[in-house]
Amino acid sequence: MADITINALKASLPVRAPVTLVRPSVARRRPGRIRIPRLARRVIGPVLVIVMWQALCDAHVFTAFELASPLAVIDAGRQLWAEGALQSAMLISLERVAAGLAIGVVAGVVLAAVTGLFWLGEDLMDPVIQAARAVPILGLLPLVIIWLGVGETPKVFLVALAVTFPVYLNTHAGIRGVDMKLVEAGQTFGLRHWGLVRKVILPGALPGFLVGLRFALVGCWAIIVVAEEINAQSGLGYLIMQAQTTNRTDIMCLCLAIYAILGIVADGIVRLLERYLLVWRRGFKGA
Amino acid sequence: MAAVTATGVRREFGGREVLRGLGLSLGDGEFVALLGRSGTGKSTLLRIFGGLDAEYDGEVLVPERRAVVFQEPRLIPWQRVLPNVSLGLPPRASGGRDGLRRLSLDALAEVGLRDHARAWPVTLSGGEAQRVALARALVREPQLMLLDEPFGALDAITRSRMHVLLQELCARHQPAVLLVTHDVDEAIGLADRVLVLAGGVITFAAPVIVDRPRDPGDPAFIALRSRLLTELGVPAGGRGASEATGATGPPGATGPPEGKPHL
Incomplete structure (x- = not known):
């Protein structure tokens, strides 16, 4: 009975058009397309900027007094290198940054461990750290000069300060962000205190720490320039200040370019570190 | 001999009593x-x-050697499978590092994952991860x-x-x-x-x-x-x-x- 009604219903419907079949792909395959390697594609942008810069200088849109051309910058670099001034300036700046970075990273991690692992530590110290973080570091400059004079110590101190805060903040967030379920699992399987910290909590905070380190590496160069421009007889910042007195835009641009390159190299090192330390995230075998 | 005895267990969360004097024993x-x-x-x-x-009232007695398998595998993602199995086990009690390694490999073999000892947890399927969690529980010979x-x-x-x-x-x-x-x-x-x-x-x-x-x-x-x-x-x-x-x-x-x- 039911069959008859269904058949009658079907008969009463208009005849349907046959189904047309198509290939399922929305994207089209593009045969014979030339693939440019990723690295080459990434280099194209900066190269274009430099070429345009050179073109604008050649067309006298900028005078040498306003902005030196890339070729003039390279010349200045060669000349300073031959004099030995560039190497010594870079070396002294690098030394200051390295010392400040080492001190700041240790301080940031230790503070983060104390406040991240213990509520008492957090309640006692975190408000102080947050307040200190809100103080613009350059505002401290006059005080720092009174306290530490104008030698190497104040420069290293300022860099260390600039590094401590981002490392502290991100490591602290990393520690507090460790999955409680993993901590519990560690506890049920017999990890106590230091074992738990070493095997579960600190490795769990590592991604946060590395983010902090990348911020710190940018911040420390910003601070060292200013510290060297104000009170120094050496370093890249000092070189820029000297160039200002003689209107040498080529040397100024050279020093800025060196900062940029050093920044990229430092970031690259941390990214390599991430690749090696965070293998477990992608499960890729052997870094 | 009993493996668990619990009497009069009470536990409340913010005034809501979840366990109300529960009694239970396991042989x-x-x-x-x-x-x-x-x-x-x-x-x-x-x-x-x-x-x-630990925030409960009542009397609970359980054996010292016990192990938990949770709904999620809860493997430590930054440790390979083998150290996850031996997690928290003191090498001294299991015949040194080699002994501990052998024990853990045996436990992995029991769940059919001996070949995965060096794999990262992220590469395991849900079932494999849970088998590792079982091996991690078993290697302790829990009572x-x-x-x-x-x-x-x-x-x-x-x-x-x-x-x-x-x-x-x-x-x-x-x-x-x-x-x-x-x-x-x-x-x-x-x-x-x-x-x-x-x-x-x-x-x-x-x-x-x-x-x-x-x-x-x-x-x-x-x-x-x-x-x-x-x-x-x-x-x-x-x-x-x-x-x-x-x-x-x-x-x-x-x-x-x-x-x-x-x-």
């Missing part, structure tokens, strides 16, 4: 399944037994295994294979087992005794007297399932096999009980 090597609807305190009880919750819905997140096929594996492992190692689940068929299929937790106390307890290997079509199986569903407050009309009893029930298993419930 040595006994496999007990604890059933209950969501939010009845099954996991709370298990966490108390596992030592993860009490606490299983908190360990197969709840797995697909039906993987789940039945895990049931077989768990039965083999239990037969070999003979721990007392407390399995928390809301899958009635899983409980009847695996346990020596089933308990129902409701309103903060054990409201129903029955030995599972069904011949092994247990067939969901066995009249005794069907009768017990029906009784348990009643205890869990599932009305007789709405008992779809897939809905209330888990995917392991056969399609014809929802009729009225044919045998007497074994209480």
